[in-house]
Amino acid sequence: MLELRQVTKRYDGIFVLDGIDLGFAESQCTVLLGPSGCGKTTLLRLLVGLTWPDEGEVLVRGQSLSPDGLREHRLGLGLVLQEGGLFPHLSARDNLALLPRDLGWPRERIQARIEELAALVSLQGDAMDRHPGRLSGGQVQRVALMRALILDPPLLLFDEPLAALDPMIRFELQEDLARIFAELGKTVVLVTHDLAEAGFFADQIVLMKQGRIVQKGPLTDLLEHPADAFVTAFVRAQRSAILGLEGEGRS
Amino acid sequence: MLAEITVGLLRSRGFVVKHRAELGGSDVLFSALGHGDLDVYPEYTGTLRAELLSELGLESDSELEEALAVRGIGMTRPLGFNNTYAIGIKESQAERLGLRRITDLARHPKLRLRFSHEFMARADGWPALKAAYGLPQEDVRGMEHALVYAAMEAGQLDVTELYSTDAEIQSHDLRVLEDDLGFFPRYEAIVLYRMELARLPGLVTALKRLEGALDEEAMVALNVRARIDREAPQKIARTWLETKMGIQGQPQVQTSELPKWILEHLFLVTLSLGLAILFSVPLGILAARYAPIRAPLLGLIGILQTIPSLALLVFMIPLLGLGAKPALAALFLYSLLPIVRNTCLGLIVIPRTLRESAEVLALRPRTRLLRVDLPMASPSILAGIKIAAVWNVGTATLGALIGAGGLGQPIWTGLRLGDTSLILQGAVPAALLALLAQGFFDLLERWIVPEGLRLDRKEP
Numbered sequence: 001m002l003e004l005r006q007v008t009k010r011y012d013g014i015f016v017l018d019g020i021d022l023g024f025a026e027s028q029c030t031v032l033l034g035p036s037g038c039g040k041t042t043l044l045r046l047l048v049g050l051t052w053p054d055e056g057e058v059l060v061r062g063q064s065l066s067p068d069g070l071r072e073h074r075l076g077l078g079l080v081l082q083e084g085g086l087f088p089h090l091s092a093r094d095n096l097a098l099l100p101r102d103l104g105w106p107r108e109r110i111q112a113r114i115e116e117l118a119a120l121v122s123l124q125g126d127a128m129d130r131h132p133g134r135l136s137g138g139q140v141q142r143v144a145l146m147r148a149l150i151l152d153p154p155l156l157l158f159d160e161p162l163a164a165l166d167p168m169i170r171f172e173l174q175e176d177l178a179r180i181f182a183e184l185g186k187t188v189v190l191v192t193h194d195l196a197e198a199g200f201f202a203d204q205i206v207l208m209k210q211g212r213i214v215q216k217g218p219l220t221d222l223l224e225h226p227a228d229a230f231v232t233a234f235v236r237a238q239r240s241a242i243l244g245l246e247g248e249g250r251s
Numbered sequence: 252m253l254a255e256i257t258v259g260l261l262r263s264r265g266f267v268v269k270h271r272a273e274l275g276g277s278d279v280l281f282s283a284l285g286h287g288d289l290d291v292y293p294e295y296t297g298t299l300r301a302e303l304l305s306e307l308g309l310e311s312d313s314e315l316e317e318a319l320a321v322r323g324i325g326m327t328r329p330l331g332f333n334n335t336y337a338i339g340i341k342e343s344q345a346e347r348l349g350l351r352r353i354t355d356l357a358r359h360p361k362l363r364l365r366f367s368h369e370f371m372a373r374a375d376g377w378p379a380l381k382a383a384y385g386l387p388q389e390d391v392r393g394m395e396h397a398l399v400y401a402a403m404e405a406g407q408l409d410v411t412e413l414y415s416t417d418a419e420i421q422s423h424d425l426r427v428l429e430d431d432l433g434f435f436p437r438y439e440a441i442v443l444y445r446m447e448l449a450r451l452p453g454l455v456t457a458l459k460r461l462e463g464a465l466d467e468e469a470m471v472a473l474n475v476r477a478r479i480d481r482e483a484p485q486k487i488a489r490t491w492l493e494t495k496m497g498i499q500g501q502p503q504v505q506t507s508e509l510p511k512w513i514l515e516h517l518f519l520v521t522l523s524l525g526l527a528i529l530f531s532v533p534l535g536i537l538a539a540r541y542a543p544i545r546a547p548l549l550g551l552i553g554i555l556q557t558i559p560s561l562a563l564l565v566f567m568i569p570l571l572g573l574g575a576k577p578a579l580a581a582l583f584l585y586s587l588l589p590i591v592r593n594t595c596l597g598l599i600v601i602p603r604t605l606r607e608s609a610e611v612l613a614l615r616p617r618t619r620l621l622r623v624d625l626p627m628a629s630p631s632i633l634a635g636i637k638i639a640a641v642w643n644v645g646t647a648t649l650g651a652l653i654g655a656g657g658l659g660q661p662i663w664t665g666l667r668l669g670d671t672s673l674i675l676q677g678a679v680p681a682a683l684l685a686l687l688a689q690g691f692f693d694l695l696e697r698w699i700v701p702e703g704l705r706l707d708r709k710e711p
Contacts, residue, residue, distance in 0.1 A: 049611075050607055050610065050611065070613075071613050074611055074612070074613035075613050077611075079611045081604055081607075082604075085604050085608030086608075087609070087623055088605075088627070088703045088704060089626045089627055089701035089702075089703040089704045090622075090626075090701070091703070098614065098618075099612055099613070099614060102614050102618045131702060131703030132703065133703060147612075
C-alpha cells in the first residue's frame with residue numbers, strides 16, 4: 001500500500017537518503033532499524049509528508065504523494081512520537097476528541113469511540129480527564145496510540161515509541177502493542193535503534209546505514225546471514241539483549 | 252493664571268467656555284490654535300517673534316499683528332507686564348561671588364547652570380545667551396522648571412533662568428542678574444484668538460478689557476498668592492476680576508475631580524489597549540507564520556516604541572487635533588510592540604514535535620489555530636498584554652498635555668504650582684491603577700490559560 005521509489009534526500013549537500021527503494025506490505029509490521037543518523041527518521045517523515053524527496057517519489061496505493069493529496073493521506077494514518085506528541089493544554093479526552101470534533105462527529109460517537117479504544121489499550125481510571133503533564137510515560141503513549149487510532153486508519157507509524165520509558169513500563173507496553181497490532185491487522189511502520197525491539201515487532205526489518213538500506217528481511221536473516229561486516233557488528237553490539245528472543249521473533 | 256482670568260471674564264459676558272488646562276508647550280498651543288482646536292490662549296510677543304514665527308524676522312508689533320492675521324489669528328494689545336527671561340542666582344551666593352550682571356558669570360566657569368528643557372532648546376535660549384555673553388560654563392543641563400527652586404534650596408544648582416514675574420524671586424531670595432547686553436527680548440503678555448471669533452458680538456471687546464490691566468507688580472502679586480500662599484488659581488482670578496474689573500464671578504462649587512480623572516484615564520487605557528489587542532494578535536500570528544516579514548514588522552513597530560512619548564503625542568495633533576483622539580492613537584501605537592512580539596514569540600516557541608503532531612493530525616487550519624496554537628501561546632500573549640497595560644497606565648498621564656484629561660491633569664497642575672498634594676492626587680491613583688491592571692491580568696491568566704499549561708508551576 002505504501003512504496004518508496006528511488007527516493008533521495010539531501011541536507012546541505014549531504015545524502016540523508018540515497019536512492020531508497022522500499023515497499024511496505026499491507027497488514028505487516030516493517031521496522032526501520034539503524035544507528036542514529038542512518039536516515040530512518042527522515043524516511044518516516046517522508047511517509048507522513050513532513051518533508052519531501054529531492055528525487056524519486058512516495059507512492060500511496062500506487063499514487064504519487066503530493067501536497068494536494070496530503071490531507072486525505074494523513075486522515076488515513078496515525079502517528080505516535082517518542083514523547084507522545086500530545087498537546088499539554090488539553091486533557092487526554094480533549095486530545096482524542098480534537099480531530100473527530102473537527103470532522104463534525106456527534107458527541108456520542110466520539111464518546112463511544114474513546115471508550116472502545118480505552119478498553120483496547122487497557123487504560124483505566126480517570127486518566128482520560130487528566131492533562132498529559134499528569135499522566136505517566138506509559139499512559140501518555142497509550143493515549144497517543146488511541147489518538148492515532150481514533151479514525152481507525154489503515155496505516156500506523158511509530159517513531160521510537162518506547163525509547164523514553166522505564167524498562168517495566170516499556171515491557172508492558174511492548175506486549176500490549178504487539179497484541180493490538182495482531183488484533184487490528186494494521187499496516188505498521190516503526191522506527192527504532194533497538195535490535196531487540198525490532199525483532200519483537202517486525203515481520204520485516206529494514207536495517208539502514210548512512211542513507212542506504214544494508215539488509216532487509218526477518219530477524220533470523222540478520223542473525224544468520226548478515227549481508228556485510230556492518231550488520232555483523234550491529235548485531236553483535238546488541239546481541240546479549242536478544243538472546244532470549246532468538247528463535248521466537250514474530251517471523 | 253491668565254487662562255483663569257480670561258475664562259472668568261468671558262463667562263461673565265455669557266460665553267460658554269471650555270477651559271483646557273495643562274496643554275503642553277507654546278508649540279502645541281500655537282499649532283492647535285492654527286488648526287482650530289483652540290479658540291483663545293495667552294501668549295508672549297517674545298515667544299512669537301523669536302520662536303513660533305522666528306523665520307519671519309518680525310520687528311514691530313504691527314508686523315507681528317499682520318503675520319498673525321494672515322494665519323487667521325488675532326491678538327490683543329499687551330496686557331501690561333513683561334514676563335521676560337531673566338537669569339537668577341541665590342542672593343547670598345551672588346553677594347559672595349560679587350555677581351551683579353550676566354557678564355559677571357563669565358568669571359566663574361565652575362558654576363552649575365540648570366535651565367528648562369525649552370530654554371535649552373530654543374533659538375533665543377541658552378545657545379544664544381552663551382554666544383552673546385561668551386559664557387564658559389560646562390556643567391549645563393536641562394531640568395523641569397517647576398523643580399528648579401526646590402533644587403536650588405537644596406544646593407543642587409547655582410544658576411537658572413527665571414521668568415521676571417515668578418513668585419519665587421521674592422520667596423526664595425533670588426538675585427536677578429542685570430541683562431547688561433540687552434540680550435533678552437521683551438515678552439509682553441497678549442491674548443491670541445481665532446479671527447473667526449470676531450463674529451461673536453462682544454467677544455473681542457471683552458478680551459480687550461485685559462489690555463494694560465496687569466502690570467508686572469500685579470502679576471507677581473498674583474503669582475505669589477498661587478505659588479506661595481497656595482490659593483487656588485480660580486479663586487485668585489475671581490477676586491481679581493471682582494476688585495479690578497467689577498465683575499461678579501460665580502463662585503464655583505469645588506467638587507473632587509478625582510472620579511472624572513480616573514474615568515478619563517481608564518477610558519484612555521482600556522480603549523487603546525482593546526484596539527491594540529485586536530490588531531496585534533493577528534499581526535503576531537502573521538509574523539510567526541511568515542518568517543520573511545517577521546524582522547521588518549517587529550523592527551517597524553520597535554521604531555514606534557523609540558519615539559519619545561511626548562513627541563509622539565505632539566505629532567498626533569496636526570492629524571487628530573487635541574483631546575482624547577491623539578492620546579488614544581499614541582497609546583495604541585505604544586501597545587503594539589509588546590503584544591505583537593509576545594504573540595509571535597509564544598507561537599514560534601511551540602516545540603517542533605507538537606507543531607508536527609498538529610500538522611500530521613490534519614486539523615483544519617482554523618481549528619488548529621484556535622484549539623492548538625493560540626491556547627499554547629496564551630501565557631506569552633497574555634504577558635504581552637499585561638506589559639502593555641501597565642505601560643499604558645503610566646504613559647496615559649502624558650495625555651493631559653494634549654487635552655485628553657486623565658490622572659496626568661493633577662500631576663501637571665501640581666508640578667506647575669509646586670503643589671505636592673495635587674501631584675500625589677494623580678500619581679497615587681495612577682500607581683494603584685497600574686497595580687490593579689497587573690492583578691486583573693493575573694486573574695485573567697487563571698481563567699484563560701489552559702490548566703494543562705499551568706501544571707509545572709503548581710508542582711515543584
